[in-house]
Amino acid sequence: MIDDKLLGLILLCIPLSLVSFGGGQTIVASLQHQTVDILHLLSGPQFTDLYAISRAAPGPGTLIVALIGWEVSGLWGAVLATLAIFIPSSILLCILGSYWQRHRRSAWAIAAEKGLAPVAVGLIFAGVFAVGQSARFTPLELVTSLGAVAVLLTTKTGPYPVLAFVGVSYFLLSLAGMA
Amino acid sequence: MDKPVGDIGMEREENVTSLALLASFLRLGASSFGGGMAGWTHREIVERRGWLTDDEFLKTLTVAQIMPGANPVNLAVYIGLKLRGVAGACIALFGMVLPAFAVILAMSVTYQQLRSHPEAQAVLRGLACVGIASSLTMGIKTARRLQRHALPILMALAVFLMVGVLRWSLVAVVAGTIPVSIAATFWIEREKSRD
Numbered sequence: 001m002i003d004d005k006l007l008g009l010i011l012l013c014i015p016l017s018l019v020s021f022g023g024g025q026t027i028v029a030s031l032q033h034q035t036v037d038i039l040h041l042l043s044g045p046q047f048t049d050l051y052a053i054s055r056a057a058p059g060p061g062t063l064i065v066a067l068i069g070w071e072v073s074g075l076w077g078a079v080l081a082t083l084a085i086f087i088p089s090s091i092l093l094c095i096l097g098s099y100w101q102r103h104r105r106s107a108w109a110i111a112a113e114k115g116l117a118p119v120a121v122g123l124i125f126a127g128v129f130a131v132g133q134s135a136r137f138t139p140l141e142l143v144t145s146l147g148a149v150a151v152l153l154t155t156k157t158g159p160y161p162v163l164a165f166v167g168v169s170y171f172l173l174s175l176a177g178m179a
Numbered sequence: 180m181d182k183p184v185g186d187i188g189m190e191r192e193e194n195v196t197s198l199a200l201l202a203s204f205l206r207l208g209a210s211s212f213g214g215g216m217a218g219w220t221h222r223e224i225v226e227r228r229g230w231l232t233d234d235e236f237l238k239t240l241t242v243a244q245i246m247p248g249a250n251p252v253n254l255a256v257y258i259g260l261k262l263r264g265v266a267g268a269c270i271a272l273f274g275m276v277l278p279a280f281a282v283i284l285a286m287s288v289t290y291q292q293l294r295s296h297p298e299a300q301a302v303l304r305g306l307a308c309v310g311i312a313s314s315l316t317m318g319i320k321t322a323r324r325l326q327r328h329a330l331p332i333l334m335a336l337a338v339f340l341m342v343g344v345l346r347w348s349l350v351a352v353v354a355g356t357i358p359v360s361i362a363a364t365f366w367i368e369r370e371k372s373r374d
Contacts, residue, residue, distance in 0.1 A: 019353040022321075023249040025314055029342050030349035037346075049294070052303050053286050055310030059211045059279020060249030066280055070287045078284060086272060089248030090256045094268055097242045097257050104241065108361070111368055113245055115361035117321065118331040119353060122338025124318035129343040132311055141308050148312030153320075159313045163306060170305030174298045179305075 006073045006080065008039045013065055013084035020089060022120035024054075024061025028127030031064065032134065041072050044134040051131050056163050062086070140179060195230055195262045197270055203228060204255055204274025211279055216251035220258070230262055252276065330363045 002010075012034050016027045028051070035041045042050070050071065054064035062085050069081030103109050137145065148162050173179035203223050210219055217240055225236050239261065243253035252275055259271025293299035325331045338356055341347045 015350045018247055019350050020247045020249070021245075021353065021357070025317060027349060028314070029346075033346050048307050049290065049303050052307035052310050053290055054283065055313060056306050057279065057283040057286055059208070059276070059283065060252055062249045062252075063276075063279055063283050066283055067287050070284060075284070078280075078287075082276065082280060086248070086252060086276060089246065089253070090268065090272055093242070093246045093248060093253055093256055094260050094265065096246065097260070100242050100245065101238055104238070107368065108365060111365035112361045113241070114326065114368075115364035116245060116357065117325055118334035118360050119338050119356050121318060121322045121325060121335040122356075123342060123349070123353075124314060124321065125335070125339045126343030128311055128315045128318060129339070131307070131314075135304075135307055135311070137308070141304060144305060144308040145312045145315075148309045149315050149319075152313055152316040159309065162312075163309045166305040166309050167302050170301045171298055174301030179301045 002080070003073065005039070005041055006069070006077050009035070009041060009065070009069060009072055009077070009081055010084045012039065013081055014088050017085045017088040018092060020062065020085075021116050022123065024064060025127055026120055026123035027062070028064070029123065029130040031068070032127075032130045035068055036134070041068065046071065048131060048135045055159075056167075195267075197263065197266065199228070200259060200263060200267055200270050201274050204259070204271045205278060207251075207255065208275040208278040211251060211275070217254065220251070220254055224258055231258065235261075326364075326367060328367055330367060331360070334360050334363065 012031075016030060020027050032047050032051075036044050036047050050064055050067040054061055054067055057063065063082065065081040065085045066078045069077035069079070071077075072081075100109065104113075132145075135141075144166060148166065151157055151162055152159065170179050207216070207220055207223055221236055224230050225233060231239065239257050240254060243250055243257050246253055248256075252272065255271040255275040256268045259267035259269070261267075263270065290299075290303075294303075322335065325335065334356065338352060341352045341356075342349055
């Protein structure tokens with residue numbers, strides 16, 4: 001039931017699970033590089049599609065691995081990739097959580113809380129860079145992205161109205177032969 | 180928030196059945212559209228069920244945020260562990276992930292059916308733009324909260340270059356940079372407290 005491709009994906013997910021400080025956004029760059037360039041599970045455009053679906057879907061962004069698993073080997077692949085991304089971090093949490101809670105007032109624990117942020121920021125930008133680069137945006141798409149950043153940063157609009165607006169707009173543009 | 184505090188506590192843990200735990204986390208998993216999960220979880224676990232106090236919830240939230248893994252899932256797992264041990268952690272994980280998993284698979288099937296249509300391709304390109312925009316926004320918002328100091332900013336830049344541009348292994352970069360970043364933060368905090 002587990003072929004080489006699925007095994008490769010599972011063996012990729014387990015270590016990523018353990019370093020996914022900050023959740024799905026932080027492992028996107030590595031997922032893209034590994035699944036497209038190294039393991040050849042997906043093409044670049046396919047990864048961009050799955051990334052788009054995972055960002056439009058409910059739940060944690062980490063679930064992009066379920067989509068990759070589904071592409072690689074159907075339902076079984078989706079289930080195993082999901083387990084591989086959630087179980088290792090959950091086990092670590094159960095083992096270290098109460099230890100952490102007991103020592104959380106120590107100076108080192110406080111430094112650890114703040115010290116994770118710079119690494120997470122670097123990883124989030126790395127993910128944006130990796131997907132943005134492989135997506136090869138047209139000028140229209142670049143304007144769309146920057147406009148969406150402006151709306152999300154400066155207004156209280158959530159991502160769903162923006163997703164709906166852009167989705168419908170691109171559908172209409174496509175019907176009109178403009179996108 | 181204005182719940183009667185006195186009458187929860189002693190018998191609280193016995194009241195938590197596996198079924199109730201599963202129901203709560205399936206509910207939370209199903210409402211995980213659009214974020215704000217810490218707020219939803221607080222409403223369900225503290226205000227509605229009274230399974231944790233505000234203080235316990237806050238401690239749990241900190242642990243969930245600092246450990247690797249998606250924060251809402253970590254929060255669920257850790258609450259499950261506290262209420263019902265390892266079985267509770269498994270129930271919470273299952274309940275939290277199942278609804279989103281089902282929806283994302285439905286979307287995946289739809290994608291596979293429609294992907295050859297040019298209109299579907301155009302819509303996906305549009306959604307990818309918004310996806311990148313929302314990731315970028317999250318990065319900018321998190322970056323704004325960094326300490327105003329050269330070290331954390333250089334650290335974030337270095338991680339970006341190593342993983343994003345040079346494509347070094349994420350696991351190696353994280354393992355190497357987190358101790359340095361924590362040590363640097365420790366040093367900055369100590370310098371600050373000396374002033």
